[in-house]
Amino acid sequence: METTRLIIVAVGGQGNLLASKVLGEAALISDVPVRMSEIHGMAQRGGVVESAIVFGDAKSSIISDGEADILVGFEPSETLRALKRCNKNTLVITNLAKLPPFTVSIGRGEYPDLDHMKELISDKTSKLICLDAMALAREAGSPMSVNIVLLGALLASGGLAFTKESMVEAIRRRTKPAFLDMNLKAFELGYEAAAGT
Amino acid sequence: MHKLLRDKPGEQIMLLGNEAIARGAIEAGVAFATTYPGTPSSEISLNLFQMSQESDLYFEYSTNEKVALEVAAAAANAGIRTFCMMKHVGLNVAADPLMTLAYVGVTAGMVILTADDPAMFSSQNEQDNRYYGKLSGLPVLEPSSIPEAKEMVKAAFDLSETLKEPVILRTTTRINHSNAFVTLDDIRPRVTKGRFERDPFRCVAVPAVSRQLHVKLLENIAKAKTVSEDSPYNFVEGQGKLGIITNGVSYGYAADAITDLGIENDTRLMRIGMSHPMPEQMIKEYLSGCEKVLVIEEGEPVMEESVKAFAQEAGITIPINGKGESLFSRLYEYDPAMVRKTVAGYFELPLDTKTPVDVSNVPEIPQRPPNLCSGCSHRATFYEVQAAAKDMDIICPTDIGCYTLGFLPPLSTGDFVICMGSSVSSACGFGQATDQKVVSFIGDSTFFHSGITGLVNAVFNNHNFTLVILENDTTAMTGHQPHPGVDMERMGLSGYGRINIENLVRSLGVEHVSIVKPFKVKKSIEIIKEALEYNGVSVIISQEPCALYAKGLKMLKPRAFKVSDKCVDHRDCINAIACPSFYLEDNRVKIDADTCVGCAVCAQICPENAITPLKK
Numbered sequence: 006m007e008t009t010r011l012i013i014v015a016v017g018g019q020g021n022l023l024a025s026k027v028l029g030e031a032a033l034i035s036d037v038p039v040r041m042s043e044i045h046g047m048a049q050r051g052g053v054v055e056s057a058i059v060f061g062d063a064k065s066s067i068i069s070d071g072e073a074d075i076l077v078g079f080e081p082s083e084t085l086r087a088l089k090r091c092n093k094n095t096l097v098i099t100n101l102a103k104l105p106p107f108t109v110s111i112g113r114g115e116y117p118d119l120d121h122m123k124e125l126i127s128d129k130t131s132k133l134i135c136l137d138a139m140a141l142a143r144e145a146g147s148p149m150s151v152n153i154v155l156l157g158a159l160l161a162s163g164g165l166a167f168t169k170e171s172m173v174e175a176i177r178r179r180t181k182p183a184f185l186d187m188n189l190k191a192f193e194l195g196y197e198a199a200a201g202t
Numbered sequence: 203m204h205k206l207l208r209d210k211p212g213e214q215i216m217l218l219g220n221e222a223i224a225r226g227a228i229e230a231g232v233a234f235a236t237t238y239p240g241t242p243s244s245e246i247s248l249n250l251f252q253m254s255q256e257s258d259l260y261f262e263y264s265t266n267e268k269v270a271l272e273v274a275a276a277a278a279n280a281g282i283r284t285f286c287m288m289k290h291v292g293l294n295v296a297a298d299p300l301m302t303l304a305y306v307g308v309t310a311g312m313v314i315l316t317a318d319d320p321a322m323f324s325s326q327n328e329q330d331n332r333y334y335g336k337l338s339g340l341p342v343l344e345p346s347s348i349p350e351a352k353e354m355v356k357a358a359f360d361l362s363e364t365l366k367e368p369v370i371l372r373t374t375t376r377i378n379h380s381n382a383f384v385t386l387d388d389i390r391p392r393v394t395k396g397r398f399e400r401d402p403f404r405c406v407a408v409p410a411v412s413r414q415l416h417v418k419l420l421e422n423i424a425k426a427k428t429v430s431e432d433s434p435y436n437f438v439e440g441q442g443k444l445g446i447i448t449n450g451v452s453y454g455y456a457a458d459a460i461t462d463l464g465i466e467n468d469t470r471l472m473r474i475g476m477s478h479p480m481p482e483q484m485i486k487e488y489l490s491g492c493e494k495v496l497v498i499e500e501g502e503p504v505m506e507e508s509v510k511a512f513a514q515e516a517g518i519t520i521p522i523n524g525k526g527e528s529l530f531s532r533l534y535e536y537d538p539a540m541v542r543k544t545v546a547g548y549f550e551l552p553l554d555t556k557t558p559v560d561v562s563n564v565p566e567i568p569q570r571p572p573n574l575c576s577g578c579s580h581r582a583t584f585y586e587v588q589a590a591a592k593d594m595d596i597i598c599p600t601d602i603g604c605y606t607l608g609f610l611p612p613l614s615t616g617d618f619v620i621c622m623g624s625s626v627s628s629a630c631g632f633g634q635a636t637d638q639k640v641v642s643f644i645g646d647s648t649f650f651h652s653g654i655t656g657l658v659n660a661v662f663n664n665h666n667f668t669l670v671i672l673e674n675d676t677t678a679m680t681g682h683q684p685h686p687g688v689d690m691e692r693m694g695l696s697g698y699g700r701i702n703i704e705n706l707v708r709s710l711g712v713e714h715v716s717i718v719k720p721f722k723v724k725k726s727i728e729i730i731k732e733a734l735e736y737n738g739v740s741v742i743i744s745q746e747p748c749a750l751y752a753k754g755l756k757m758l759k760p761r762a763f764k765v766s767d768k769c770v771d772h773r774d775c776i777n778a779i780a781c782p783s784f785y786l787e788d789n790r791v792k793i794d795a796d797t798c799v800g801c802a803v804c805a806q807i808c809p810e811n812a813i814t815p816l817k818k
Contacts, residue, residue, distance in 0.1 A: 016570065029216045029381055040348075041381040044323055050572035050607070051782050063461075064347075064454035066380040069539030071558030086567045092556040106570035107782045110791075111612065114568025121565070129559040148796075 006038065008061035009165065010068045014087045015054050015079035016104050020152035023179065025056040027156060030175035031167045032060060040066035051107070053083060060165070075164045076130075077155055079138070080104045085122050088129065095130045096164050098199065100155060102139030134162055136198040145191035153180070153188045157195025162202075169196070204253045210386055217384045219348045219377045220245035223287075223315065226355030228253065230311070231390030232285045234277040235261045236270040238651060239680040240289030241324035242378035243317035247287055248681060255695070258394050263683055266622070266651040267292035271299045271314065278312035278368070279405065281396030283359055287315035290331045291621065295652070297334070300368075302407050304338040305415035307367040307422075310396065311359035314340075315371045317378050320500045321535040324375075326602065326621065328534070330501030335370055335478030339419045341426045342370045342478035343435065346453040348382035354435070354475070361429065365422050370478075374500065376451045376535065427479040435475025438488060442468035444549050445492030447485075447505060449474045452498045455541035462542055463551050480508045486516040496548045497524030500536050523548065572607060576783040577760075577799030579746035580605040580672055582720035584615040585779050585803070587641055587670060590730035596639045597632050601625035601653070603645040604679045604748075605672055612780050615643070623652025629667040630660050639734065640667035646703060647677035647685035654710070660739045661711040668733050668740045673703055674748040682751045692755060707741045714740035721746060723806040749799050761800035761815060765791050768812035775804040775813065 011028070015021035025041050032039035040063070043056045057068040070089050077098045078084025084099040091097065101119065108114045127133045138154040145154065153176065159165060160172050173189065180188050205215070206225045217225065224246050227235065235254075237247035247263070254261035260277075264270035267288045274286035288296065293316045300314070316334065319325040335342035343358050345351035351373065358369040403411055430436060440460075446469055448456045453473045460469050472488055474480070489495065489512070497506040506524035513522055523529055529544060530536070539555065546553040574581045584605075587598075600606055600616035601624065609616030618628055626649075629642035644653045649671050657669065677683040684690060690698040707715050714736040718726040726744075733740040752758035765775075769791060776784050776791060783798040784791055793804075795816055805813035 017572075025381070026216065033214065033216060033383060039382070042376055043379055043381070044375075050575065050604070051570070052572035053570050063538075064457045065538040066382070066451070066454065067376060067537055069537040071556045072539055082567050083570070085564060088564060089558050089561050091559050093559065094556075095559075105785060106568045107573055107780065107784075108568045108570070110776055110784050110786050111780055114566065116568060117565045125564055 006061040008059060008063045009074050010072055011058040011060070011075045011077065012068055012073040012087060012090050013056045013058070013077045013079070014083045016083060017051050017054050019079045020149065021054055021056055021079055024152040024156055025058055027172070027175045027179045028058055030179050031171050034171040034174055035167050037166065038062060042066040053086070055087070075159070077159055079151060079155060081119060081122055082106070082117060085117060085126065088126060091130050093129065093131065096132050096162060097126050097130050098134045098155065098158050098162055099126070100138035100151060101135050102137055134158060134199050134202050136195065138195065141194040141198060142191055145194055146187040147184070150188055150191035153191040154195035157192040158199035161196045161199035204249070204256060206249055207253055207257060208386065209389055211388050213386045214383050215386065216381055217348060218245060219351055219373070219380050221249055222348045222352040222384045223355055223373070224249035224253070225384070225386070226352035227285045229352070229387050229389050230283060230356045230359040231392050232283050233259060233392040233394045234274065234282045234284040235259065235286070236264045236274045237287045238264055238267045238270050238292055239677055239683045240292050240317070241680055242319055242375040243287050243289045243315065244680045244683070245378070246315065248683070258392060260394065263685070265686060267296040268299060271296040271303070274312060275299060275303050275308070278308035278310050280398045281310045282393060283311045285313050285315070288317070289325065290316050290318040290329055291325060291327065293331055293334055295622065300334065301338050302412070303368060304340050305407060305412055305419055306405055308362065309366065311362040312368040313355060313358045313362060313371050314368050315373065318372060318374045318501070320374055326619065328501070330504065331372055332477055332504045333502065339423050340368055340370050340478070341365065341429070341476065342372055344372050344450045344475055344477050345377055346450055346473065346475065348377065348380055349384050350475070351377055352384055357435070364429070365426055367422055374450055374535070423479055427482065430476045430479050430481040431484050433476040433481065436481045436484060437473055439471045439473070440466060440469050442470050443491070443493040444469045445472065445488065445495035446470070446498060446545065447472045447474065447495060447509060448498040449477055449505060450500065452500055452536055452541065455536055455538045456498050456545070458538050459542040459545045463546055463553070465549070465551065474505060477505065480505065482512055485509055485512050486518070489513055489516065489518045489520065492520060494520055494549065495522045496545060497522065498530060498536070498541060499524065502532055571610060573780070573782050574604065574607050575749055576781055576797045577749035577801040578604070579674060579720045579744065579749070579801070580608060581613065581779055581781065582723065582726070582801065582803045583670060583672060583718070583744040584608045584613040585807070586718070586720060586723060586726045586730055588613070588615060590727045590734055591639065591641060594639045594734065596641050597636065599625045599628045599632060599640065599642040601644040601648045603648055605643055605645055608643070612777055622648055623656055626653045626656030626669060627659060629669065630656065630663065630665040633665050633667040641670065641734065642667055643670045643672060646671060646673040646675070646687050649703065650686045650701070654706070657707070657710055657712065657739070665739055666737060668736070668742060670742045670744055671703060671707070673743050673745045674751070676748050676751045678748045678751060682748070682754065703743055707743070712739050712741050714738065715743070716740070717743050717745060719746060720744050721801050721803060723803060749801070753799070758799060760798065762793065762795035762798040763800060763802060763805055763813050764793055764795070764816040766812050766814050768810045770810055772809055774807055774809060778807060779804060
């Protein structure tokens, strides 16, 4: 089976570990082998959280620099920071809602210009899909659903070989029942936002 | 019912490596489990703790790893299958019982899990604990995948019962913190009570007995070697002349490299899953079929040195390499591209590689280091100690926990850390060796773990320093596990004792003990000043529950603050305490109402009193 390597980068608290679990569940439903690696521990202390997800027959569960087929960034400066994980054929999907690191507030660093970031990523990779996942998450009912909005965009991008039904079922299995309707709406909004691009 | 207790053989579920290991223990019929939490092992024990609340499994968070191993050693000598787990450096703490338990042995299966952390994602060093196998003489098993990790736990228990001694199961972070599909198997019934049969000439390690026990240990190593020769966990794939010997997660990278380089028919891949004792005969035969061998192992050249020694004995002179310039490093973790490149280079194969994008013209991205949380009481305590010690030349030994992050600016409190508990004992040394004022920091869980003995030393030897015990009612860094000072009723659990830190410290003979509530800034600074002026050992106990933990237990009702129009932009708030709830908008300080918990520390230090509660 063809191997697809996906990296998700986020800031602690944005829910990328749950997003990975939904993708893993979708792989189980779709009978696709999957290995996922995550770095947590400091996740709740505001640091960067990265998940590597390898779909297909490869035996490794981590992804080297330059070898991501898809990069999903939950925060624009983190997407840019992870650019070395990409090659010229990589598909990049990024949230545009900024979460400036604290170092910016105390004057140790400047947040990069958003348009310049978009231009850089577009130039260096095969395709960039941008969306304000935070606005869509609020529209769905909670800023906490940014992760599910981005899963919608990821599926619409065509980078993964899952059906919409299997993703919806995975969300149903892996998220709290009380938030299911909101998450399904978030998924749909993300899907629509990326489907036209 | 806890998902890892489900009696559904054949069901496939997605599990974190640590969950798979906990499930393996349940399937093995483990009835007794002990630990001190530590990343990357913590989720194994967390799951066992949860399961113990709804089954007859006995689980305890022990005071430290040495205690955990000794408690476990007794259970395994009373005939109960026992599991003891810790992070790699935890085994240093438990090394004393480990070494002689290897002599004494066990009567029921006992597995000691060490979770190593190559690349130090969350550790103070990246020591390779396979050496503990060699040092103690105990067998070592190492999984390469999540499903295999679950199977190996069970195999380790069987092996332990065959040899009548503990077995070490060694994982690395990429096993503990990876997810994969795992198939559930049958659960072996738990035997929860045993009986200790007196056997003093095996169990009482006095010199005359130990001289005999060491003989028995060597015989056991020889027996283990025959097991290793036939172990299904030591296997060879392929028939080629190019040899690759590997272990752990490197096996996946090596297998992928062989596929990517298209050398399936040229290579002979040996995977070592039982790495102590090494399967000597198997390796000698393997080497005789190879022209050149590359050893791929993260960490130290443990296998490489053995393989070279076996080759020497067998008179085999082919090149055998592993660590070295242009080969593999003893530093950090490996990755698939690095392994592929090194394999290609070593065997002189063409390499077609994906080039990472050129990032030379990407602007510098501001760093995002981990930070103390919004409303973290440690931040307040550090600020207050620095304010109280403003005109003093101070040294601040600190310890292992969230509060280690206090060493970063602007708090800049934390000058010396080597291991759990070292804050107190190193304070003794700094106080004696210098004329600087020593103010040392330790968390409550770490104080119970290994700070108490240092404090006893300080009182006895009449040292001179101030110790700040950060009592936040939990073991925060590793995921809010309890410790002996915690009120377990708060977690809805009964049947536990509780140790009051103030009483404990006073009973150790510390004469100057004070309590601060760190969210009362002015009062705290006054109290700290007085403690700093004391000549001798003074202890300050800073009491405030961990904000994350309190939020989780709904003990804390966040009440956000805002920056009002009175602000004249001194920025003392941001510059002095650096709470992550602050941000700049149009170059003005704002507070994120979603994350502010209302500790009000910033409000108390604002010279204009411009920070006020947000009215809802």
